[in-house]
Amino acid sequence: MIAEVLSDTGVRMDKAVEVAKEDFAGVRTGRANPQMFQKINVDYYGTPTPLGQLAGMNNIEARTIVITPYDKGALRDIEQAIRDVPNLGANPTNDGNVVRVSLPELTEERRKEYVKLVRTKAEDAKVAVRNIRRKAKEDLESLKTEVGEDDVARGEKELETVTKSRIDAIDEALKRKEAELLEI
Template sequence: MIADVMADAGSRMDRAVEAAKEDFATVRTGRANPQLFQKVMIDYYGSPTPLAQLASINSPEARTLLVTPYDKSSLKSIEQAIRDIPNLGANPTNDGNLVRITMPELTEERRKEYVKLVRGKGEDAKVHVRGIRRKAKDDLDKLASDIGEDELARAEKELDALTRAHVDAIDEALKRKEAELLEV
């Protein structure tokens, strides 16, 4: 029973760390990266659809991205969704066949804004991991009548160590992303 709670908490925390890393990848560094648009949702015939399912995204130059939709009728909604992305600073242009996105040069001020944004995403991920810990702790407390106090205390220490390891993994990914953002 304890092992099940711990395994579930561990796998959920692993997914939270991976989600944080994917979130960090959506924040732009010096080069235009197609991953910036992985989480962009497009209103496609009334249902939100990920951009990656509607178009191919290429980076022919360091600061340019080309979005080529599979269905040309979605060009306007793709262009609008990209324009609505907060903190991007890019102005997409639609030539009837594809959407061209030229990313602005990263200034020192812009880099610092991105660092703040990444720190916020990192803090959100850590809060999520702590929420998983809280739920696992509640599950362990429900098992308290079936197990001994020693086993419960040991499981809680193990849960704390698991939480600490995942928070440290998020901090490490955050540190790498900050260094990448501040690199000129």
């Protein structure tokens, strides 16, 4: 029973770490990255749809992305959705077949804003991991009558080890992203 709780907790914490890494990938650096555009919601025939489901994206230059929609009727909607994204500073152009997105060079002030944003996302991920730990701890406490206090205490120590490893993974991803953002 304790092993099941710890296994489930580990899986849920891994998902929280992956979400944090995906969020980090969505924050732009000096280079254009198609992942930045994956989660942008486009109003596609009245339904908010992630851009990654509507179009293929290619990096053609360091700061330029070409977005090729699967449905040419969505070109204007895609262009508008990209233009409406705050903090992106992108300038999309539509040539009738593809949308070209040129990203301006990041200023030092902008880089620092992005570092703050990434730190906030990292803290949110750590809070998610801690909430998962709290729930697992409650589950372990409820098993005390069935398996005994000693086994629950060992389970809680293992839970702390699992939690620390996931928090460290988030910190490591944060450190890499900060270095990437501050690189000129």
